[in-house]
Amino acid sequence: MAVPIQYNLRNLFVRRTATLMTAGGIALVVAILVMTLALANGFRQTLVATGRSDNVIFTRGGAITEVQSAIDREVARILQSDPGVARLPDGTPLGANEAVVLTNLAKRSDPTATSNVTVRGVDSRVVQLRPEVRVVDGRFFEAGMDEVIVGRSISERFVGCGLGETVRFGARDWRIVGIFDSGGTGFDSEIWGDVESMLPAFDRDAYSSVTVRLADPAAFEAMKARVEADPRLRVDTMREDDYYSSQSSEIAAAIRVLGLFLVIVMAAGAIFGALNTMYAAVGARAREIGIMLAIGYRPSSILLSFLFESVFLCLIGGVFGCILALPVHGLSTGTTNWSTFSEVAFKFRITPGILLVGLLAASILGLIGGYFPARNAARRSVIDALRGN
């Protein structure tokens, strides 16, 4: 017969100082776990959601990012005329030559702090190439007019990037005529303008990358083989979404490693605490355990009962921890992605899965912290236990 759950719950209540302090410790461990996972998840989500799998991006062979890459006009022309590129109704290829540079802008929160912001020279076809990008305020820039549109998170966070303001780079002033939203992707951390105005402003002749839409999404390998076989080109070929997620891998891995390290070490500390609490709980109730054994509860029931108590104690902490972590959800922050040397904004994203991981971790802490004391309780001989040793 099982020991009534009431017995454990009441005990937790009677020793409420110890219960609260142990649960508090567990709560903080779980909160940190949930927050780190949310941070890594938010960062990954932003870059993984960037780009489409039916777009192909070409960069110069060996260049890891667009900023390091350079593609000559002739090479760009050849790439755009590849037979695998989708075509618009008028027969022009659905592709864009883009120039990507970085500019140093001051932050609104602290104008002495600056960060590198990605400036992308695009072509009017970008609207068809990346339909997820919508101008939400103002209008699209006009080619040849020194006008730019700014991603929503840059507009909020950098000086001079609001609608109607001007931002200076490449020895020119650029008027901001629109704010765009790309649905929480990496493009929200960029400034877009006309590529043909930007190249001379930055004193460049070559594009940074060429992006094209595949006519047949399955024909990527064929296009890659064709392009790489052409000795005139010497470019790297990647699906656009793969390109962006490859840029997130380093930071996301760093956050995960750091988070995992913290959580493992903290969990070890919390287990010592849980063990102590449960040993004390068992020790103080030696006589009660003896009575339970004497009136016929089986040792396995007693083991289960104490294990339950420990898991329940840690779960209280787990739930508190999840609640403690919830307010960070949606909090937006920005950092420099060292892979691209440029600013990227992202949000903490807590998912039900992450909360579940938090509760699971709490239960595991409870199981480990409770098992040894519970086994200790169950193994007592009735006589010893009744004597209260």
Next chain:
Amino acid sequence: MERFLPLIWRNAMRSKRRTVLTVSSIIVSLFLFATIRTVLTSFDASLETADAARLVTRRSTSLTFPLPLSYRDRLAQIPGVEAVTWSSWFGGVYIDERHFFMQLAVDPETYIPMYSEYVLEPKEIEDFQRERTACIVGEKLAAKYGFGHGDRITLQGTIYPGTWDFVVRGIARAPEGRDLDTNFMLLSWDYLNERIGNPGVVGIYTTKLSDPTRAGEVSRLIDATFANSAAETKTETEKAFQLGFITMLGNIRTVIFAIGTAIVIAIFLVSMNTMMMAARERTKEMAILKAIGFTDAAVLGLVLTESILIAITGGIVGTAFAKALFHFSDFTVGGFFPSFVVTWGTVARALGIALALGIISGAIPALNASRLRVVDAMRHTG
């Protein structure tokens, strides 16, 4: 007090398991505290290589845009500038992207004298200046990959395409007693410039001031000289330049600090709980001690000494473990930090926290017990 020591010791050892668990949880918490604080101090330590007498001039648009080589002579003529050198970020990949380290293409004639704090043999400097494909590696980098004089290093260019071979001709060492970053590789800017077709552009200029107190004035003068030209500049002290990289990390620093604080509080709670539990269970014994004539102060002293002893033991072991681990493993968070050293300031703070932990978790139950009447305390069930 001395005669009480055996009593304190026996009390602590009465429940060995609990004492060991408590000490372990304190070890873990202070190990974590030391680690997290070291992350923060390492951010700042990267600034200590900066010299107040050096200014860095870069393109105002961003660091990724180059400056013309012709600025060299104009910079040299600016009053207050004593010496000029320049460097370009090379950005090559060694083996694969995970093996990141900094490579700078520098002008061998002017760069080595400018950064004279690094120790090099005259022969090494001479070889580096003479041989086009020579390179100098810092001692930490050399130790990490086993580079020695005459070894070949092959880099895959990302900014400058192609395969680049260099021969190690010098190992730059940090001077005694200074924790300078030596995770770098220097190669010849002349060789780079020649191989990419003589564009004559450089990443940054570094200038040495004759009078460091005039840094602000000279910076403004430099930027004014190049204002409204095709390549406008931004000049700041070397320290401000390096600080710029840290501010680029944005809130990450705050996030780490917040996480660190939460962790310390969490484990503080856990350790304090167990230590208070131990003391609470002894309320009856404290009453007995008082009944046989111990003063309140003596009882408080007994309990406090025990909990401080436990906390300090955990603190010393945890901090020493962190200090030794990061010292011997050469941990740098994947090359992110030039050096990851647990500072003595961190050690002192960790021990301070341990002491506070011992005092608080001993004092609360002891004070509670001393307030009780002996009779009530004897009836107390823990």
